[in-house]
Amino acid sequence: MATRASDVTAKEKKRYGTKDLLNLITTNAEPKKGLFVLGLVLSLVATVCSLAITLMLKEFIDAFNHGTSGSLVLNLALVILIELAAGVSSSFLLSYTGVDAVTKLRAALWRHIVDLPIPYFDRNRTGELSSRVVNDTSTIFELISSQFSNAITGVISIVGSLVLMLMLNFKLTIIILIVVPVMALIIVPMGQVLARISKSIQKETANLNSASVQMISQNRLIKAMDAEDDLKQQGEDQVNRIKHFSISQIKLISVLNPILNIILLAAIFVIIAYGGILVQTGALTIGSLVAFLMYAVQMISPLSSVTGLVTAVQQTVGATERIDDILNSPIEDKRLDGQPLETIQTINFDHVDFDYVPGKTVLKDINLQIKQGERIALIGESGSGKTTLVSLLEAYYDPTRGQLDVNGQPMADYAIPAVRSQIGYVSQEVDLMPGTMRDNLLLGATAPVDDATLVNLLQEVGLGDWLNELSQGLDTDVGERGLNVSGGQRQRIAIVRALVRKPSLLILDEATASLDNQNQERVSQLLDDLPADLTTITIVHRLNQIEAYPRILFMEDGRITGDGNHAELIKTHARYGEFYRLQYQHG
Numbered sequence: 001m002a003t004r005a006s007d008v009t010a011k012e013k014k015r016y017g018t019k020d021l022l023n024l025i026t027t028n029a030e031p032k033k034g035l036f037v038l039g040l041v042l043s044l045v046a047t048v049c050s051l052a053i054t055l056m057l058k059e060f061i062d063a064f065n066h067g068t069s070g071s072l073v074l075n076l077a078l079v080i081l082i083e084l085a086a087g088v089s090s091s092f093l094l095s096y097t098g099v100d101a102v103t104k105l106r107a108a109l110w111r112h113i114v115d116l117p118i119p120y121f122d123r124n125r126t127g128e129l130s131s132r133v134v135n136d137t138s139t140i141f142e143l144i145s146s147q148f149s150n151a152i153t154g155v156i157s158i159v160g161s162l163v164l165m166l167m168l169n170f171k172l173t174i175i176i177l178i179v180v181p182v183m184a185l186i187i188v189p190m191g192q193v194l195a196r197i198s199k200s201i202q203k204e205t206a207n208l209n210s211a212s213v214q215m216i217s218q219n220r221l222i223k224a225m226d227a228e229d230d231l232k233q234q235g236e237d238q239v240n241r242i243k244h245f246s247i248s249q250i251k252l253i254s255v256l257n258p259i260l261n262i263i264l265l266a267a268i269f270v271i272i273a274y275g276g277i278l279v280q281t282g283a284l285t286i287g288s289l290v291a292f293l294m295y296a297v298q299m300i301s302p303l304s305s306v307t308g309l310v311t312a313v314q315q316t317v318g319a320t321e322r323i324d325d326i327l328n329s330p331i332e333d334k335r336l337d338g339q340p341l342e343t344i345q346t347i348n349f350d351h352v353d354f355d356y357v358p359g360k361t362v363l364k365d366i367n368l369q370i371k372q373g374e375r376i377a378l379i380g381e382s383g384s385g386k387t388t389l390v391s392l393l394e395a396y397y398d399p400t401r402g403q404l405d406v407n408g409q410p411m412a413d414y415a416i417p418a419v420r421s422q423i424g425y426v427s428q429e430v431d432l433m434p435g436t437m438r439d440n441l442l443l444g445a446t447a448p449v450d451d452a453t454l455v456n457l458l459q460e461v462g463l464g465d466w467l468n469e470l471s472q473g474l475d476t477d478v479g480e481r482g483l484n485v486s487g488g489q490r491q492r493i494a495i496v497r498a499l500v501r502k503p504s505l506l507i508l509d510e511a512t513a514s515l516d517n518q519n520q521e522r523v524s525q526l527l528d529d530l531p532a533d534l535t536t537i538t539i540v541h542r543l544n545q546i547e548a549y550p551r552i553l554f555m556e557d558g559r560i561t562g563d564g565n566h567a568e569l570i571k572t573h574a575r576y577g578e579f580y581r582l583q584y585q586h587g
């Protein structure tokens with residue numbers, strides 16, 4: 001079944017946690033576990049080596065008085081080399097695992113979004129969805145490629161340094177054991193506040209993303225409405241919201257870092273002062289004091305990455321929730337085991353109602369029979385239900401009540417790709433896809449189409465000269481959103497794109513709206529020249545050629561109240577007459 005808008009029920013709000021994050025990573029990002037573990041092990045080796053290097057430096061310094069042994073220098077060089085090799089390879093392997101995992105996750109999200117049903121796109125904002133594909137997945141990348149391993153090696157550094165410090169001098173270690181909890185007392189609560197702030201920054205950045213997509217794609221409308229100042233203000237408010245949270249973040253970090261530094265300096269000062277006394281009394285060697293100081297630093301600096309892991313996980317859990325929301329939304333059921341459809345001969349709406357939202361009926365008791373080869377104009381006021389009616393034919397939605405039959409069988413019996421392959425659709429707003437002219441014309445085409453056919457069709461819709469002017473003909477890149485192609489040209493390309501698929505039903509949503517008169521006639525001519533068995537339904541907004549349609553369906557408030565040719569309707573349907581005259585007076 002195609003998705004029924006009224007099927008969408010309120011989802012129970014679930015609390016997301018680390019388990020969901022792990023689940024998302026293992027099932028959708030499928031990290032290369034072997035490489036990840038190897039990266040972790042190597043990073044542990046590098047950490048242990050750096051602890052050992054400090055210990056060897058102690059020996060090295062203490063050996064100054066009685067001559068440095070060659071084997072010590074050799075061992076030191078060897079350990080430094082191992083540390084270097086392990087560090088470089090672990091950093092590469094962990095980043096590689098992160099890149100690989102985030103690539104799979106992004107691809108899985110992309111595939112899933114492509115397959116989501118139309119009602120999902122009705123409910124969700126474009127920018128927000130794109131932010132999930134780009135930003136939320138980056139958060140997960142950071143966690144896998146650096147934050148997680150930094151925290152693990154951090155723990156080893158802390159524990160290792162502590163054990164070695166205890167071995168070097170118990171009393172000096174006590175000083176560190178007092179300093180660390182004090183630092184933790186500051187870092188942990190401030191870290192939690194920082195996590196909340198960065199969650200707000202993420203949310204507001206996603207909103208900015210969403211708002212910019214709207215602002216850029218709707219720029220013509222904004223200019224036409226002279227609404228630039230409003231939009232500038234909205235943008236300013238949005239960036240200022242991010243600034244507000246970013247400043248709180250900066251303030252906190254600016255205070256946090258110097259405080260931690262001062263505590264660290266104070267601890268180092270105490271260690272040097274007390275350690276100096278111990279050295280003078282001969283209870284501690286200079287090498288041990290230097291090693292001790294190095295361990296203190298090695299122990300304290302990973303503290304923030306260990307506590308930072310909590311923050312990072314919290315942030316990533318937020319990203320997981322948003323990504324899961326997409327991945328758990330059911331994709332469109334294309335009924336692939338449904339029947340094939342060779343051609344559309346008859347369409348029958350039998351008492352069809354449709355509600356986007358339960359209880360708000362948009363199409364009301366539609367009874368309509370369409371035979372192969374009919375040329376139908378669908379007209380009516382804005383919001384009367386014209387687009388919704390053709391959306392049911394495209395199987396974007398199923399009727400809420402009543403029955404829609406194609407060739408005498410319920411629409412729901414057919415495989416959805418079979419239905420759509422029989423329908424050519426030209427929308428009101430034609431967007432070209434990024435890529436070449438040929439890519440655009442062949443979008444979704446299943447059978448091979450040669451260039452000569454494409455050129456012929458382009459000539460028939462009046463794009464022959466334009467094609468000749470293009471530097472690379474059919475290989476010319478028409479650009480994102482087709483920015484370098486006019487509205488009229490885009491619509492004509494869309495008509496060719498629809499015809500290339502050799503449909504048995506052609507739906508044109510005001511396909512001639514942005515064409516000048518000459519090109520409009522050429523397209524009308526093309527539509528006249530279409531094969532006689534091709535059914536066309538044109539949603540007509542400009543009525544200047546309405547007389548040419550043998551059958552006109554007039555819609556009012558979700559109902560078809562008029563069905564006949566122009567001469568019949570003008571005589572029998574008062575509202576149609578009024579609508580027709582009004583259009584002429586104003587247009």
Ligand SMILES: Nc1ncnc2c1ncn2[C@@H]1O[C@H](COP(=O)(O)OP(=O)(O)OP(=O)(O)O)[C@@H](O)[C@H]1O
Nearest residue numbers: 122356357362380381382383384385386387388389
């Ligand atoms: N995705 C949706 N969710 C909820 N309501 C919708 C949705 N799409 C359209 N509607 C409502 O359904 C009604 C019919 O809309 P529809 O787009 O079919 O009208 P239309 O005749 O094609 O209008 P227009 O000529 O302006 O394109 C309107 O009241 C509209 O607000």
